[in-house]
Amino acid sequence: MKFHTTLFHRFESDGVPFAYVTPTAAVVQLDEMTSEIIDNFSDGEGAEPGPWLETLEVERQPQAREAFDELAAMGMLRPVGAPTAPPEQQPPMPYPLATLVLNVTNKCNLSCTYCYEYGEDRVSDQKKPDGTPRLPMMTEETACKSVDFLLKSSEGRNGVSITFFGGETLLNFGTIRAATEYAVGRGKERGRPVAFALTTNATMLTDEVIDFLVEHKFGVNISIDGNKGDQDRHRTFSSGRGSYDIIVPRIRKFLEKNRPHGRPVGARVTLTAGMAPVPETYHHLIDEIGFDSVGFAPVTSAEDREYALADGHMGQILSDFEILSQQYVEAALAGKRHGFSNLHDLIQEIHQGINKAHPCGAGLGLMGVSTEGELGLCHRFVESGEHGLGTIEDGIDEQKRSEFLNATHISKKIPCHQCFARPHCSGGCYHEAYVRYKDPASPNLHYCEWIRAWTDLGLRSYAAIAQGNPEFLRNYESASGAPAPVIEKDEVNR
Ligand code: SF4
Numbered sequence: 001m002k003f004h005t006t007l008f009h010r011f012e013s014d015g016v017p018f019a020y021v022t023p024t025a026a027v028v029q030l031d032e033m034t035s036e037i038i039d040n041f042s043d044g045e046g047a048e049p050g051p052w053l054e055t056l057e058v059e060r061q062p063q064a065r066e067a068f069d070e071l072a073a074m075g076m077l078r079p080v081g082a083p084t085a086p087p088e089q090q091p092p093m094p095y096p097l098a099t100l101v102l103n104v105t106n107k108c109n110l111s112c113t114y115c116y117e118y119g120e121d122r123v124s125d126q127k128k129p130d131g132t133p134r135l136p137m138m139t140e141e142t143a144c145k146s147v148d149f150l151l152k153s154s155e156g157r158n159g160v161s162i163t164f165f166g167g168e169t170l171l172n173f174g175t176i177r178a179a180t181e182y183a184v185g186r187g188k189e190r191g192r193p194v195a196f197a198l199t200t201n202a203t204m205l206t207d208e209v210i211d212f213l214v215e216h217k218f219g220v221n222i223s224i225d226g227n228k229g230d231q232d233r234h235r236t237f238s239s240g241r242g243s244y245d246i247i248v249p250r251i252r253k254f255l256e257k258n259r260p261h262g263r264p265v266g267a268r269v270t271l272t273a274g275m276a277p278v279p280e281t282y283h284h285l286i287d288e289i290g291f292d293s294v295g296f297a298p299v300t301s302a303e304d305r306e307y308a309l310a311d312g313h314m315g316q317i318l319s320d321f322e323i324l325s326q327q328y329v330e331a332a333l334a335g336k337r338h339g340f341s342n343l344h345d346l347i348q349e350i351h352q353g354i355n356k357a358h359p360c361g362a363g364l365g366l367m368g369v370s371t372e373g374e375l376g377l378c379h380r381f382v383e384s385g386e387h388g389l390g391t392i393e394d395g396i397d398e399q400k401r402s403e404f405l406n407a408t409h410i411s412k413k414i415p416c417h418q419c420f421a422r423p424h425c426s427g428g429c430y431h432e433a434y435v436r437y438k439d440p441a442s443p444n445l446h447y448c449e450w451i452r453a454w455t456d457l458g459l460r461s462y463a464a465i466a467q468g469n470p471e472f473l474r475n476y477e478s479a480s481g482a483p484a485p486v487i488e489k490d491e492v493n494r
């Protein structure tokens, strides 16, 4: 039987060659023998292993046979004619939920220029199908019913998590408090731990709120764009006044109270055109304000927005990510954590061999709930009739869910089949695809080059840590090594 190599990506770390095997998401360190095998079997026509072995000196043949078998077991070699496309296998349905994102309000006290909630890029319908306006705040009753819905729709899982989102989430603190206390009680009754997370712009972090978040060990993610100039350029009140001077003292107070008992706190930066270099922003947020981690997400927007990122900006962001990645690796080699969460998340996926059939958990283990209890793919798709998936009262529309997951499976994204980065990207964010192509099932082909370069950077960083301090890789073995849970972490893949 003839064999040939599958899709893989060669890269180097400190002069040592490696390969990332796309069908299995395995990372293989190459030596002289494995490199020779790859070169010999890389022809699309393939080659027979037996005759090739006979061309080698007799004493090398056992080692060559063993190396060949190992590469085949890792998915690097396959018989000629074997299918090349990713298998169509769907997850077993109905898939149990793990996370529910409650959009407790669709109102905000800031008017950020790039916000998808208010711009032309919004997905949600501002009015209900009958023409009446949507409820601006989720009631305590809807939030508590959502908790029951989550516990019922997640049978088979031990713990579940609830993320509160907005608008500005803390505008509806009363409902957050009621739902959290209710979930703690219901979780205890059923022996099912419930974890909480929240995203906020930090304008409403009062002492009462801070004490509550610390007490319930919330994973808190704060949207902040960096220094005063960058923050105040886009993250303004409706009067046009910037928010930096209001939020920074509140954030400092929260970080101080949270540090002894709470979970790590993450900053989420939206990258737009004209901002300070990424490493400068990172060090401002970590060293001067005191965040535990920082994640960067390029703005999602149509190309003609003045803040949109063009190719040149994306190239600069990649160079900046390279600088932060070097700092991350240096820290890891010294056994220390570094807060660049984009790289942390990517290395964790590489280490765990994650090979995604769908780009994120939206519609799978994660769903969003609107203020009125409608279910959507995720927080960005709530209140969108077209992408609705049922209600917390009537349950999930399983047929629509299955049709969506079928249509967005990696096996349907033909341009991705020849891409080495697909285990990590799997076509990218549905919301971004909807904004760009008006089709959430479309692969995000506008940023492939960037994704491949970023994946290559993640692989090189991973290999450097694996070679220099393999003990450190334990930090990637469970979620406990990760910073605060951030529901939008899949968005920062590019
Ligand atoms: S990656 Fe996109 S589709 Fe997925 S959860 Fe995030 S915003 Fe929603």
Ligand code: SF4
Pocket: 413, 415, 416, 417, 419, 420, 421, 422, 425, 426, 427, 428, 443, 444, 445, 447, 448, 449, 451, 452
């Ligand atoms: S969208 Fe582009 S980068 Fe992502 S898997 Fe598909 S081809 Fe690769």
